[in-house]
Amino acid sequence: MKVRVQQEDFDLTLETDLLRNDPRIGALASFVGVVREVPMTLEHYPGMTERAIAKIVEEARARWQVMDCTVIHRHGALKPGDQIVLVAVASAHRGDAFAACEFIMDYLKTRAPFWKKEETAQGARWVEARASDDAAAERWKQGG
Amino acid sequence: MKVKVRFFASIKEALGRDSEELELPAGVATVAALRAHLRERGGAWAEALAETRRVTAAVNQDMVKPAAAIKAGDEVAFFPPVTGG
Numbered sequence: 422m423k424v425r426v427q428q429e430d431f432d433l434t435l436e437t438d439l440l441r442n443d444p445r446i447g448a449l450a451s452f453v454g455v456v457r458e459v460p461m462t463l464e465h466y467p468g469m470t471e472r473a474i475a476k477i478v479e480e481a482r483a484r485w486q487v488m489d490c491t492v493i494h495r496h497g498a499l500k501p502g503d504q505i506v507l508v509a510v511a512s513a514h515r516g517d518a519f520a521a522c523e524f525i526m527d528y529l530k531t532r533a534p535f536w537k538k539e540e541t542a543q544g545a546r547w548v549e550a551r552a553s554d555d556a557a558a559e560r561w562k563q564g565g
Numbered sequence: 566m567k568v569k570v571r572f573f574a575s576i577k578e579a580l581g582r583d584s585e586e587l588e589l590p591a592g593v594a595t596v597a598a599l600r601a602h603l604r605e606r607g608g609a610w611a612e613a614l615a616e617t618r619r620v621t622a623a624v625n626q627d628m629v630k631p632a633a634a635i636k637a638g639d640e641v642a643f644f645p646p647v648t649g650g
Contacts, residue, residue: 466571466623466642469627472626472627494649494650505649505650506649506650530650533647533649534642534649536575536647536649537649538574547575549646550645550647554650
């Protein structure tokens with residue numbers, strides 16, 4: 422299990438290659454979040470961020486068969502098209518890999534202490550949390 | 566008792582500071598009480614930590630509910646709802 426919070430970019434292929442070293446692994450699901458439309462700066466709470474993500478990964482491991490997992494989240498200044506976050510999950514079968522990957526992403530959006538500040542033409546503004554993100558995290562509690 | 570209070574994102578900007586060491590008066594023993602205590606400073610404090618605003622709190626780097634207890638030496642953080650991912 423690998424959790425990293427960093428300014429630098431990441432290499433999807435390199436990271437997923439590192440998750441294919443166990444012959445029991447038959448499925449590898451990955452998600453990459455990308456900056457859309459406007460440049461932004463991502464602030465976070467060093468220490469708590471890593472801890473919060475590690476807890477989410479532990480929850481995923483308790484619910485699905487997760488053989489290995491990598492979460493990388495960037496902070497600092499990012500521009501449209503830049504990668505923000507990677508969640509990659511290795512499992513024996515695709516059902517567990519897909520579900521755990523989506524679960525980690527949904528929980529990360531509502532529980533990991535990151536804040537986006539967009540640099541719009543009208544000036545900088547903090548992005549508001551979205552109710553749809555809360556709903557996406559909430560549905561996992563109902564066994565969805 | 567003494568605690569460390571930290572602020573992030575829009576709350577940090579509104580208050581013009583990211584942290585402070587604070588001696589709490591007797592009776593301020595929960596996250597909600599600390600938030601109300603800071604609001605009493607008025608101005609930007611009353612505004613940024615207003616009851617009508619969604620403010621998330623963490624104690625020792627774990628998200629907690631407003632009723633969560635705080636003790637001497639704790640690190641208590643206040644921040645807006647998170648927007649990562």
